[in-house]
Amino acid sequence: MSFSPDAFAEALSVFATHERMDPLMLLCKLTEESGELAEAVLVQRGYKPHKTLPADASIDEAADVLLCLLLVLSRLYPERSPAQLATQLAERIDGKLERYVARQPMAQPEH
Numbered sequence: 001m002s003f004s005p006d007a008f009a010e011a012l013s014v015f016a017t018h019e020r021m022d023p024l025m026l027l028c029k030l031t032e033e034s035g036e037l038a039e040a041v042l043v044q045r046g047y048k049p050h051k052t053l054p055a056d057a058s059i060d061e062a063a064d065v066l067l068c069l070l071l072v073l074s075r076l077y078p079e080r081s082p083a084q085l086a087t088q089l090a091e092r093i094d095g096k097l098e099r100y101v102a103r104q105p106m107a108q109p110e111h
Helices: 007-018 024-044 056-077 080-104
Strands: none
Touching: 007 080, 024 056, 024 080, 056 080
16 A cells, blocks of 8 residues: 655645744644544534534544644654655555554455
8 A cells, every 4th residue: 555645745835834833832733633523523423412513523623633743743854845754754654554454354245
């Protein structure tokens, strides 16, 4: 399996020129966004029946979490170009995804 770094490179390029929060602040932001994702999942699964959110709120919040992660990387490694960071991230994802898939039981064929 091969994950394309293009998925990250454009966002990292934008962040390299526009975002100036320091890594600690971004970790706080990541924590906030992760909490919003958790809440969206709880609402979607019916654990918070008193709250309502749009149907795709979990997807929106997951996108926010991913963007925050990219922001953290762009601030932690300012000496690396967006293309370098995107390539390194894609390589790591490939390796981790292969290990994850290898640990999963095979799906039973449906009859």
